[in-house]
Amino acid sequence: METQDKKEYVNHFFQVFKRYVEIGRVAYISFGPHAGKLVAIVDVIDQNRALVDGPCSGVRRQAMPFKCMQLTDFVLKFPHSARQKHVRVAWEKENINEKWTGTRWAKKIEAREKKAKMTDFDRYKVMKAKKMRNRIIKHEVKKLQKQSSKKFNIHFVSVFVL
């Protein structure tokens, strides 16, 4: 298929780019009025803009500059300039919304939002939880260190004895 051909074209030892702008590419909008939403690229208008549609994410079909889009790993299958209905069908078939929330990218975004919304009391609770966690970790590490140092000591002593 077209996408496969494109990738076959790439004949380096390694790929410089992994995600390409293509019809059906799902993109994340990083800034602007629709910041934070996912859209599918329906068609390319010119060097800077694409026709974009996000029926399942509340973005109307519109032109959008490439600059504010960040490409994701997901690609949908529909022909160029397909109607919104077909875009929606393809989107729901691939279950993009669920896949997106399962990616690390989406989880990091969510974590960042939660952190920004933390109240003073939440910050205290996080501090206590972190402290406890670190204490546990340190305890285990110390135990392992002690074990390994004991082994080393026995070896050392045995060498001396010999």
Added chain:
Amino acid sequence: DGVTSDAGLALEPGSRILGPFPSSKMAGEKKAGEKKAKKPRKHHASRNPVLARGIGKYSRSAMYARKAMYKRKYDAPETKIEKKKREKAPATLTKPVGGDKNGGNRVVKVRKMPRYYPTEDVPRKLLSHGKKPFCQHKRKLRASITPGTVLIILTGRHRGKRVVFLKQLASGLLLVTGPLAINRVPLRRTHQKFVIATSTKVDISGVKLPKHLTDAYFKKKRLRKPKHQEGEIFDTEKEKYEVTEQRKTDQKTVDSQILPIIKKVPQLRGYLRSVFALSNGVYPHKLVF
């Protein structure tokens, strides 16, 4: 003739008849029904024939006679000010006086003559509008501060401590308690401006505060009776603040109601015990409290 002229009164345009009208004394009226004391008056036509528009035939004094105004003099009702003037306060009082052979009483003036007249007259100040004394000022309270909010105190000896807000006093200051057992902040007043309101709230709706916790209760006491003994004046003034028993009991009554509520919320006690601090990378304008 006097009766009939009374019954039909011509009202000159612009004239005023003051006071209560005399009830019509037609004999037939009283028989008919005493409920209708006032018969609807039939007004006389104008007694001043018009010569040209705006000009009557008779002068003011002639009209006065023709309308028989000399018979129709009424008093206006007494205004409040006149009534006050009438009811005079007593000018003198008789007061008993002790001692032998002194005569039992003295007659004392209630309002005495001034004992001092200044050489220069102070000019009268102009009237000002809307300048109220502090006790009558409008007190405002930020919407984020409601009873039971956890506040962070920013100034004073308890700076950084997290504290429970109880209520706003009449002077506008906030009444606040640690509780004492948690962070050593007693029932205390703080200023709204020097406090950060967090979004953490404790449910204080069931807590009953004693009524005597007012500004007067919390006001600092200063001794004001130096008997002009130089050198010793500064010693007798209260240097060290001592906690009175009443403060202790009040603290107990309030805290005993609040502590169980705090214990119910997990980690809240530890939160109130901790102290707020900034560190690297922490910017207050970016924090959500």
